[in-house]
Amino acid sequence: MSKLTATATCTAHGAIVEQTGQVVSQALLAQRVAWLTGLARELAADLVAGRWSAADLDALASGVGLDGRVLPAKGWMAARRLGWGVSPASGVHVCDRVARCAQEQAARLLRLALHRREMVAAIVATWPRDPGRRTDAEWDALRAVLPDGAGAAEVRNRTRQIRAYRDKHDGVLPADLTQLEGPPACASQIVLAAADRQLATLERTGERSARLRVKLPLTACPASARDWAWHVLPIALPPTVPAEAKLCAPTLRVVKGRVRVDLPFQIPIGFAPATGHVIGCGFDWGLNAVLTGTIGHLTADGRVVSDGRPLAYDAGGVSAKLHRLRAEREHLAAKRTHQERLLAGLTPADARFAELATAWEVISVEHERLCARIRNLNKALAWSAARWAVDQAVAAGATVIYLEDLATLEARGRRGRANARLSGQVRGQVVEAIRHLAARHSIAVVTVPARGTSKYCPRCGDGTSMLRHCPAPDRLAERGWAWAWCPACGLSCDRDWAAAERILARGLLGQQATRTDRTTGTRTIRKVVEGNVARARRPRKATRAARRARRTRTDLHPRPEARDRAKNRPTPKRPTRTPKNSSMTSSRVPDRRTVPAPPPNRGGQRPAGQAPQTTRPPAGRTGLARDPHHRTGFHRVAATPVLPLGPYADGPPRPRPPDLPEILG
Numbered sequence: 085m086s087k088l089t090a091t092a093t094c095t096a097h098g099a100i101v102e103q104t105g106q107v108v109s110q111a112l113l114a115q116r117v118a119w120l121t122g123l124a125r126e127l128a129a130d131l132v133a134g135r136w137s138a139a140d141l142d143a144l145a146s147g148v149g150l151d152g153r154v155l156p157a158k159g160w161m162a163a164r165r166l167g168w169g170v171s172p173a174s175g176v177h178v179c180d181r182v183a184r185c186a187q188e189q190a191a192r193l194l195r196l197a198l199h200r201r202e203m204v205a206a207i208v209a210t211w212p213r214d215p216g217r218r219t220d221a222e223w224d225a226l227r228a229v230l231p232d233g234a235g236a237a238e239v240r241n242r243t244r245q246i247r248a249y250r251d252k253h254d255g256v257l258p259a260d261l262t263q264l265e266g267p268p269a270c271a272s273q274i275v276l277a278a279a280d281r282q283l284a285t286l287e288r289t290g291e292r293s294a295r296l297r298v299k300l301p302l303t304a305c306p307a308s309a310r311d312w313a314w315h316v317l318p319i320a321l322p323p324t325v326p327a328e329a330k331l332c333a334p335t336l337r338v339v340k341g342r343v344r345v346d347l348p349f350q351i352p353i354g355f356a357p358a359t360g361h362v363i364g365c366g367f368d369w370g371l372n373a374v375l376t377g378t379i380g381h382l383t384a385d386g387r388v389v390s391d392g393r394p395l396a397y398d399a400g401g402v403s404a405k406l407h408r409l410r411a412e413r414e415h416l417a418a419k420r421t422h423q424e425r426l427l428a429g430l431t432p433a434d435a436r437f438a439e440l441a442t443a444w445e446v447i448s449v450e451h452e453r454l455c456a457r458i459r460n461l462n463k464a465l466a467w468s469a470a471r472w473a474v475d476q477a478v479a480a481g482a483t484v485i486y487l488e489d490l491a492t493l494e495a496r497g498r499r500g501r502a503n504a505r506l507s508g509q510v511r512g513q514v515v516e517a518i519r520h521l522a523a524r525h526s527i528a529v530v531t532v533p534a535r536g537t538s539k540y541c542p543r544c545g546d547g548t549s550m551l552r553h554c555p556a557p558d559r560l561a562e563r564g565w566a567w568a569w570c571p572a573c574g575l576s577c578d579r580d581w582a583a584a585e586r587i588l589a590r591g592l593l594g595q596q597a598t599r600t601d602r603t604t605g606t607r608t609i610r611k612v613v614e615g616n617v618a619r620a621r622r623p624r625k626a627t628r629a630a631r632r633a634r635r636t637r638t639d640l641h642p643r644p645e646a647r648d649r650a651k652n653r654p655t656p657k658r659p660t661r662t663p664k665n666s667s668m669t670s671s672r673v674p675d676r677r678t679v680p681a682p683p684p685n686r687g688g689q690r691p692a693g694q695a696p697q698t699t700r701p702p703a704g705r706t707g708l709a710r711d712p713h714h715r716t717g718f719h720r721v722a723a724t725p726v727l728p729l730g731p732y733a734d735g736p737p738r739p740r741p742p743d744l745p746e747i748l749g
């Protein structure tokens with residue numbers, strides 16, 4: 085049994101001072117927490133700025149303290165072993181635990197910077213001839229020295245940053261990250277994970293509630309220990325925190341006058357093995373859709389058979405919106421830069437200065453808001469797509485999800501430019517979200533090499549017969565992108581679907597070569613094993629009426645009894661409907677709707693990515709109840725419905741889908 089950590093964002097709406105029983109309102113509590121986070125931020129920012137040098141980062145990266153022992157994993161302990169202390173301003177009394185929290189925050193920031201430093205060093209060491217486009221040899225050289233987990237988008241952004249530095253400094257490349265950028269900004273927050281019971285305690289008081297005790301300052305500049313008091317903060321837990329979850333020490337921050345409690349919790353999860361998978365899902369980063377997938381299984385004789393159903397999560401509308409927002413962000417940023425340039429040339433005494441400064445402020449606020457909007461939309465889209473993908477895997481009884489390795493994706497050149505609609509950053513978020521949600525269902529997530537997945541035919545499978553890409557199935561002779569056609573075997577299908585089938589085959593056939601990263605636990609297949617993918621449709625699960633007909637041995641479609649055609653009675657009159665107001669309506673006009681009524685909108689819209697795309701089954705029944713609308717949380721997303729299908733004709737019996745409480749838990 086391993087553990088999965090997630091974070092619930094809760095709000096503290098008030099508190100009680102423990103000693104006096106005084107009730108503290110939300111506004112006052114927010115002020116006191118803001119004082120505490122402000123004190124911690126100042127200490128952390130001082131420490132980060134003071135240690136922002138190549139020598140100090142080297143010391144941290146070496147992993148060995150002043151006493152020659154290996155540095156501990158906890159940030160504040162590592163900082164103390166290195167002799168990196170913090171000193172509060174004179175006259176301010178800050179207990180040692182607050183200093184610890186500040187050291188923890190600073191150490192986390194500096195350790196994150198170590199990764200960026202490695203990236204910069206690797207890119208500078210293998211600086212390409214043309215920074216806008218690396219050759220295959222240059223990519224290989226770069227990959228050999230890049231730190232683990234470096235994505236293509238990260239490489240591109242860092243390369244741009246270094247190029248800007250080089251252009252500004254007469255062709256000299258930066259020697260270190262500390263030359264390239266200033267010390268990172270510290271957020272106003274207090275990381276209570278570094279504190280102990282002298283600063284904060286947390287206990288769960290019920291299924292939906294917890295109690296946080298924390299020592300807060302009573303003034304902005306506490307002069308002595310008397311200016312600190314224990315506060316009890318009742319916290320309501322969201323329903324995403326299961327009853328058996330273990331709560332960890334939270335982080336406090338103040339957002340818009342409210343105290344936010346970022347509460348990490350751990351839940352036990354089952355083990356997802358690296359090998360031995362029979363049913364799996366393959367997903368491709370689509371050109372036509374965000375994700376395109378296929379479900380398949382490995383037969384007893386080692387062939388891959390897909391169930392012949394393309395799965396697509398098409399967020400074209402949302403992607404277009406993101407594209408527009410990004411363009412507007414660039415526009416605002418350019419405007420702001422221009423205003424800054426104009427302001428630099430004016431003195432505050434100038435009559436135009438005040439007006440320009442106001443305009444600059446307005447544009448800055450607008451820019452911030454736009455950035456937040458893009459960030460939120462990206463996040464919602466990523467989680468919605470991940471939820472859909474994992475739901476598909478659960479419904480199919482799959483034990484593994486195969487994805488393309490993002491690190492090898494960019495090297496394919498053309499594709500990166502063609503699919504600019506979905507940024508590489510969102511893809512990274514989708515992968516992270518899929519990993520998290522899949523872990524909850526004990527489904528393994530494995531990345532496979534991306535090279536050549538959409539180039540060769542999945543049905544021929546030998547890795548030699550090239551697919552031709554054309555605009556549509558009826559324009560096979562033209563050159564295009566959306567459709568794939570194999571002249572050798574005649575396969576004609578959506579290009580992303582063909583790629584998803586090849587990803588699935590590479591995963592299921594190459595699972596013996598799966599490697600698990602020791603520190604992150606991520607699973608990767610680096611070896612390319614090719615094989616063809618057959619398509620065999622699986623029958624739809626029999627409907628309830630069909631099952632009842634089989635059980636009771638009755639006809640599924642009973643026909644009315646044959647009419648007695650003997651002329652032994654008067655011909656009966658056809659029943660006629662008499663309209664209520666015959667002068668208004670003619671019998672020739674049908675008095676029923678010619679357009680089907682819209683489906684009832686039950687229960688409103690749910691937020692993206694929160695719960696499985698299913699509704700609760702009716703009372704007294706278990707199992708998956710299907711949601712006919714398959715809500716994704718977006719209006720303009722078309723996603724393939726999540727359907728549980730019947731067993732494979734030649735494959736293993738399909739495992740029973742788990743009960744809903746299990747999934748929700």
Ligand SMILES: [Zn+2]
Nearest residue numbers: 541544570573
């Ligand atoms: Zn073929």
